[in-house]
Each structure stands twice: as C-alpha cells, then as structure tokens.
Amino acid sequence: MADITRYPFVRHLRSSATAHVLSVRNGRVVQAATGASFWFRPLSAVLSEIPVDDRELPLLFHARTADFQDATVQMTLTFRVVDPGLAAARVDFSIDPVTGRWRGTPLEQVAGLLTESAQQHALDLLATVDLGTALTGGVAPIRQAVERGLAADPRLAETGIAVIGVRVVAVRPEADVERALQTPTRERVQQEADRATYERRALAVERERAISENELANQIELARREEELVGQRGVNARREAEQAAAAAEVASEARARREQREAQVRADAERLAGAARADATAAYLAAHADVAPDVLLALAAAELARNLPQIDSLVLTPDLLAPVLAKLGGTR
Template identity: 65%
Template sequence: MADITRYPFARHLRSTPTTHVIHHRRGKLAHTGTGQAFWFRPLSATLSELPVDDRELPLLLHARTADFVDVTVQATVTFRIADPDLAATRVDFSLDPATGRWRAAPLQQIAGLLTETAQQHVLDVLAGLPLLQALTDGVALTRERITAGLLADSRLAHTGLALVDARVVAVRPDPDVEKALGTPTRERLQTEADGATAQRRALAVERERAISENELQSKIELARREEQLVAQRGANQRRGVEDAAAADAVRTTAEAEREERLAQAHAAARRAQGEADAAAEAARLAAVAGTPPEVLLTLALREFAGQLPDVGTLVLTPDVVTGALARLVRP
C-alpha cells in the first residue's frame, strides 16, 4: 500500500514500484504511474492504487462427472493487472486519503471473477468425462481448458486483467469414493503381500526342512562312522589278540625247543660224564688189579677219609693203633 504522510492542509503520497497510482485533482488527471510521490489536498484529490505485480490465486473448484460423482479440482491461477487505467474504471481501487487504504475490496472482486470463470470451464470439461477418466486425464484437460478460457475471456480483457499462468494440482473425488476406488488396488496389493508372505514362509519352511534333513544326514553319517570306528577297533583288538597269541605260540615253541635242546645237551653231557666216569673207574680198577688187600684197604680208607667232613680232633686209642699195626705187619 502507498504511504500517506499527513501535514497541515496537505498530504504526501509515496508508492512502490509494484503499485500503479492514479491521482485526479478536481476531476482531472494529475498523476498516473508506478513509483509515484507527490503532494495532494485531501478535499480535492481522488486517489486509486492498483497492484501491477503477479498475483497468485488458489482455487478449490467443485464439479460433477458424467457418472454423477462429485470431484474437487485444486488449481492456482497467476494473473496481473495489465492495463491499470482501464482496470481503475471497471473496479473500485480508490484509496481513503486519510488512511491510504482501499475503500472497497477490489482484489476480492477480481478473485471472485476469476474463480467463477474458471469454475465454468472446469464444469464444462468434467461434465463430459466419466470418473476414472476425470481422475486420470482431468488434470491436463482442466489446465488446458482453464488457460484457454481465461485467455479468451473478453470480460477479463475489458477489465484490464491478463492471465500469466494456470496450474491444476489435483482432481480428487470425495474421500469415501476415493477410498472405494483404491480398494481393488489395496486388495490386490494386500493379496500380493499375502502371497509374498506365504511364499516367504514356505521358503522358510523349506529351508528349515533342508536344515533338518542335513542334520539328520549328518547324524546318520556320524552314526555310520561310529559303527565303522567300533568295528575297526574290534578288528584291531582281534588282530592284537591274534598277534599276541601268535607271539606267545612262537615264544612257547622257541622255549620248548630251547628246553629240548638243553635237555638233550644235559643228557649228552651226563652220558659223556658217565662214560668218562666209567672209563676212569675201569682204569682205576685195572690199576689196582693184583694189589694186596691191605693196600686196597688203605686206599679205600684214604678215599673214604676224603669224603668225610672235616675232623677237628681225632682220638686214637691204643687198641685201635695196635690192631691196625698188627694187620699191617701181618704176612
């Protein structure tokens, strides 16, 4: 808005570069243009201020499709005042000289004009489309129709307005209808999700079964190897017993043979000793053959004495010595 400074008997107005100010003094044009700054008398001046920058107007339009379903169109229209002098004659943009504010609501009047015009074009487009087509193609069709209709609207041109851009964000039905339309898709997605869950569970069960089978096979293989180990241990023990028995047999045979050889050697030695003793005895007997009995007795006593134990003291009585000497001198 323009800045109006109050002084005694006069006022000073200063506008911005985005506002167009029109000043009439006593019915005649005194100032017009953007970025104006001038003095004026409030009793003789008429002021109008028009914004010339681009203005955004959000629109929420309602329409009905060919199958009688209500939809909502969310759009935005960008416009500007292209001919401020013309617009000032069609819409009330006059300012209060004391406050610098609009006496009316010109922008709301322009917004109403644009909304009603866009609403008519939206109704024309969506009335000939079924709901599904309106939801899929309605954004592009309504945007094109709103743009073409506002550009061709003579009332807007006669008001000094120009369309900059028109955008349609969404075409949506009522929440209940939208939920009903999304139900098949949600059901399909839920079915796919359930199928994926079932497949994942089946895969998990299959993996568990494979793991159980692997564990069972491992246990069977372990039992088989334990059986082989027990059998091998038994065979090793039997082989050890057999080897020990064979070793014992060999050792027994060797000892028997050794004992037999020792017995044979002892027998041979005894035979040789007997033969030697017999030969010695025969030689001794041959040596004493023809020897007198007294000599033989003496030899016998000597030999007997050699076989007697040691005698510490020998007592000879006269009788024994006399008898022995008598037998020695006897012829």
C-alpha cells in the same frame, strides 16, 4: 498501501515498487506511474492504487461428476494486473487521500471473478466424465481446461487481468467414496502381500527341508564312515591279533629251539661227565684190583669217614653199651 504524508493544504504520496498509482483531477489523468511519488491536493485529486505484482489465489470447491459423485478440487491461480488503467476503470481501486487505504475491496472482487470463472471451466469438464476417470486421469485435464477457459475469458481481458499460472493440487472424492475406491486396491495390495508372505514361508519351508535333508545326508554319511571306521578297526585288531599270534608262535618256536639246544647241551655235558666218571671209576677200580681185602676195607672206612657228617659230641647210654658188653662177654 501508499504512504501519505499530510501537510497544510497539500499531501505527499509515496507508493511501493509493485503498485501503480493513478492521480485524476477534473477527469484528467495527471499522474500514472509505478512506484510514483508526488504532491497532490486532497480536495481535487482522485487517487487509485493498483497492485501489479503476481498474486496467488487458492481455490477449493466441489464439483459433480457424470455419475453424480461429489469431488473436491483444490487449485491455485497466479494472476497479475497487466493494464492498470483498464483495471482502475473497471474495478474500484481508489484510495483515501488521508489514510492511503482502499475505499472498497478491489482484490476480493478480482478474486471472485477469477474464482467463478475457474470453477465454471472445471465444473464443465468434470460433468462430462465419471469419478473414476476424473481420478485416474489426474489433474492435467482439469488444469488444461481451466487454463484454456481463463485465457479465452473476455471479462478478464476487459478488466486488464491476466492469469499466468494454474496449478491443480488435488481432486478427491468424499471420504466414504474414497475408502470404497481404495478398497480394491488395498485388497489387491493385501493379496500381493499375502502372496509374498506365503511365498516367503514356502521358501523358508523349502530351505528348512533342504537343511534337514542335508543334515540327514550328513548323518548318513557320518554313519557310513563310522561303519567303515568300525570295520577298519576290526580289520586292524584282527591284523594285530594275527601279528601278535605269529609273533608269539615265532617266540615259542625260538624258545623251544633254545630250550632244546640247552637240553641237548646239558645232556651232552652230562653224558661226557658220566663217561668221565665211568672212566675214572673204571681206572679207580682197576688200580685197586690187586689190593688186599684188608687194605680195601681200610680204604673204604677212610672213605666212609670222609663222607660222614661232622660229629661234635657222642653220647653213649647204657642201652647202647649193654648189648655190646653182652656180646663181648659171650665171646670169652
């Protein structure tokens, strides 16, 4: 919107850098510039302000495909006014010389023209394809059809408007149709997920089986080694018993030989001692062979006295003395 400053009998207009201003007086253009600033008389000047910057026009409309299905198309058009003088001649861009506001709604007229033209080209394309083709083909065919149609539209060229960009955001069917179309894909994805789950479970079962078999093999190997260990322990115990028996036998034989030698030594000693005693006795008897009997008795009594135990006291009772005395009296 242009800034208009009021003074007595005259006005001053200052536009923006993206607006083209036309000043017409008596059917003749006296000012035509972008970003203009000039003085004018409000009673004789006809002012028009045409925006020359890029404008975005979002569109959302419904279309029917060849298989009688409704589809919603969402797109955005980018346009600009390339010929402000021609646009001002075809569309009312005049502004109030007091407020600087448009007297009408020129941008809405331009938007309606672009909307109807873009919709027509998109509808013509979608009417020749079914819904599945429109959805799987993507937005490129629709964008190209709209671009070609708008570039060849004579009304836009005669209005001085150029479309510089078409962006198709989405093509979507109705909600229930979309869910129905998504169902096979969802089922296929679910089947793939189920298959992956089953494969993962099967792999887990296979791994568990492998682990169980490995544990069983380990247990069998441990049992076999334990059996070998038990057998080896038995062999070792038998060897220890055999070695202990052999050692005991060797010890017994050594002890028997030692006892035999000791007995032999004792026997030899006793034999030598007996022989010595016999020789001594023989010598003793030979020494007393010529001795008188009385002397021998005396020697025997002396020997007997030496061998008798020691007598500390002797008690003579009448019972012992009576026979002796009787014998003594009888001898008289």
